[in-house]
Amino acid sequence: MTDARLRHGRASLALSFFVQGVAFALLVTRIPAIQDRYGISDGLLPAFLAAVPILAGVGSVATEKIVARRPPGAVLRWSQPIVLLSLLAVGAGSSVWQVAVALGVFGLAVGALDASINMLGVSLQHAYGRSIMLGFHATYSFGGILGASLAWAGAHWDLPLVVSYLPVVLVLLPAALLGSRWYVDAAGPASGNGSADVAGGGAALPFGLLLPLCMVMAFAYIGDSTVSNWSAKYLQDVLGSSEELATVPYNAYMVTTLLGRTVGDHGVRRFGAAAVVRCGTVLAAGGFAVVAMAPGPWVGLAGFTLLGLGLCVIVPQTFAAAGRRAVARGGPGASNAAVARLNVFNYVGFLIGAPLVGGLGDAWSYRGAMLVPMVLVLVTLLYARSFGPEPDRYGVDHERPRTVDVGRGGNEV
16 A cells, blocks of 8 residues: 555545544534424433434444445445534424434434444554554544534524534535545455455454453543533532633543644554553543542642543544454454444443433532542553554564555555
8 A cells, every 4th residue: 555545544534533523512512502492301301312322322333234345434435424414404403303313313323433434543553553543533632622612602602503503514524525535444345345354354253352442442431421511510519610610621621632642642652552541541530539639620620631631542542452453363354343343332431421420429429429430440450451462363463564455556554
């Protein structure tokens, strides 16, 4: 594979991560406006919110089956436009059934998108022979910050949802379609053949091989959903901050997530993935501890900021480790199946996190509730060795550069 094709593939995939960050932030940060527009009751709202990650899990599982016959790039090429168009439909509807359908389509498509985009990232990292996954997730974080900023502007100017969403979709949809021309399917049936290998590799993967990484993924997203759902309430109700200051922790968390992912690949290349994940785990646990013991809002804000710096490295490296272990045990085609299965636990953590902390906070105390995700995140230390390079049965280290043949070229990268 030529260096130029790899660079183009990397840039196009980074654009897709960015687009997804913008789209997802525009949805989740305008949930109150969506509720008001459609008159969704407080009792019905949790059902709507839970349906999205549940359907996303279904979409991720379906993607594992689809990529047995079609390359992940093809799945991403159609799922990303559907995500953007369904986002627009959420803002343009006029009745509850319409927003329910739009959110259902969004959930299914976002599951397929999340699975396929990380499949491409893992296989492209394998082709590069060095860590680049954190960089992709950094562009997602940047997109999330931009999307949240656009959502704030729409709320500040009291713009209708469709007016807020339409210009964004008009810009991002053609950009994503154009960028998709350069996707690189470095593993799987990239050249239209080998689907049997993919299916066989995926089917041969024992669940026990991925179980530690599935747990790490779920616990990381429990931590992430704790910040996104409870940081504002915690700062205001527990630590006595103003309403304005209570909006800052999530933004600070997102900024440090972006910074950590921007430099994280360099840390992986120098110290190894296992060391970076251990360091991130300790930082994240320390952040939760600071939040739980904070005497006032500014110390609490510092804790949430530290959390972003720690949690940000875990998820991208979990995807990379799953792909690496699958390739070592089952061949290149097994990577796609591993990523799709692991991606489901993204939504498991998201579903568990918010009600877990909220229930413990109401029944016990919110300070004590913050210690639970801290303990769960610390479990990652027990499985840190799963993030290291794993030679296959022939002794090949899959972290090292190798020759990847996708039908064009065949040069060593």
